[in-house]
Amino acid sequence: MKSSLVSGFAEGPHEGNTIHTLVTSNGSPYQNIQTRIMYATYKLAQQMDGGERMVAFTRILHRTVEDLLMNEVPTVRVNPRDPACDLWCDFPVADRPGAVRQFLLAAKTDPALIKAPWLLLIETDYVWAKPIKAGTIP
Numbered sequence: 362m363k364s365s366l367v368s369g370f371a372e373g374p375h376e377g378n379t380i381h382t383l384v385t386s387n388g389s390p391y392q393n394i395q396t397r398i399m400y401a402t403y404k405l406a407q408q409m410d411g412g413e414r415m416v417a418f419t420r421i422l423h424r425t426v427e428d429l430l431m432n433e434v435p436t437v438r439v440n441p442r443d444p445a446c447d448l449w450c451d452f453p454v455a456d457r458p459g460a461v462r463q464f465l466l467a468a469k470t471d472p473a474l475i476k477a478p479w480l481l482l483i484e485t486d487y488v489w490a491k492p493i494k495a496g497t498i499p
Contacts (some may be wrong), residue, residue, distance in 0.1 A: 380480075382419070383483070385454070386420055386430075387450060387453040393428065393429060400433075410491050411491070414492065415492055421463075424446075441456050461482065462466045
């Protein structure tokens with residue numbers, strides 16, 4: 362049974378096994394450095410054989426204000442659970458579930474936010490060594 366948050370997205374204009382990669386961030390300097398590295402390696406993997414399936418990348422920023430990467434990395438800003446995390450947070454990823462939920466709810470109003478039938482949620486400290494190829498998605 363599909364979740365009511367994501368039902369209908371796979372029926373859109375998306376093709377086959379294309380993948381929309383999502384990452385969450387609170388915009389801290391540390392996560393921004395990680396995000397820059399990860400996004401750069403994503404763009405490299407996208408140019409490799411099989412990378413054509415990687416059609417979109419979105420950073421979900423859970424922060425009360427825009428940050429330095431807004432014009433550098435495709436970003437959707439959502440409201441954080443704890444606004445104090447804009448300055449410092451012991452566990453900033455605690456906002457992740459709510460941030461992803463807000464993104465999916467926003468996509469119900471603006472379906473263009475989701476650009477592929479497969480959503481891949483990754484961490485900011487990942488790097489891409491090669492693309493995820495069609496047929497490797499369960």
